[in-house]
Amino acid sequence: MxxxxxxxxxxxxxxxxxxxxxKLNFDYQMPDGSWVNQMREVYERGHGAGILLYNSTKKTVILIKQFRMPTYLHDNKDGFLIEIAAGLLDTDNPEQxxxxxxxxETGIQLKTVKKVYEGYSSPGVxxxxxxxxxxxxxxxxxxSEGGGLASETEDIEVLEIPFTEAIRMLENGEIIDTRTIVLLQYAQIHKLVE
Known part of the structure; x- marks a missing residue:
């Protein structure tokens, strides 16, 4: 750095x-050359990986549904979100x-995956x-049935839905997870399910 x-x-x-x-305090030089003191809180939780599973023959996608406490505290009435399968990198690489x-999470055993993007989730914090x-x-x-690991107290519902239904859910606000939005739009732009 x-x-x-x-x-x-x-x-x-x-x-x-x-x-x-x-909490980070630091001095930052502004474009006019002056120095200002700034403070930021930074949450370090490691890096993650997420995937959109799709079937081009059946024209379906697999998403999951699970409880997310921060959304429940804000404005999500039951706290459940429809999302892509995702998780934090442990000691493995993103593909593994x-x-x-x-x-x-889904019970699907994949042999190959395709990386399409990487990006910071919320770079301000x-x-x-x-x-x-x-x-x-x-x-x-x-x-297997999937559903997550009991040791991680995961309670995951696996959803196989038509791609057109997933796009409808995205457009009407039923899907509000940013990671899921990114990959559904990727699939739409690149015509993965037609």
Whole structure:
């Protein structure tokens, strides 16, 4: 890291309960040359991977539904979101991660995936970078019920829905997860399911 417009970075640990939350104070040089002190809280939770599973023959996608407490506290009446399968990278690379998470969450055993994007989830506060994948599935790849890991207290409902229905749900506000929106729009633009 090297940026001569930033100096005197002071990091204060606020929480190290599940992930790490730090308060950062630093001096930042403005375009006019003046220096200002800024403060940011930065949540470090590692990087993640997500995938849109699609079947071009059946013209379907597999999404999941699970409870998300922050959305419940805000404006999501029951707290459940419809999302792509996704997870945090452990010690594996993004491709290995998404193949593992797909199996755990959906019961689909993928052999290959295609990476289409990577990007920061919420760069003003999170260090997390998401790796976005698409993967074609067939019925014979279903090796278990999925639903997530009991050890992680996951409660995941697997949804196989027509792609046209997923786009309708996106357009009417039933799908409000940004990662899912990105990959559904990718599938739409690139005509993965026609």
């Amino acid at each position: 090297s940026n001569n417009r930033i100096k005197n970075i002071k990091k204060t640990l606020l929480s190290n309960n599940y992930y790490t939350l730090n 991660c998404i193949i593992r998470e797909t199996l755990e 999170l260090t997390e970078k998401m790796h976005f994948f698409v993967g074609e599935y067939t019925d014979d790849m279903k090796v």
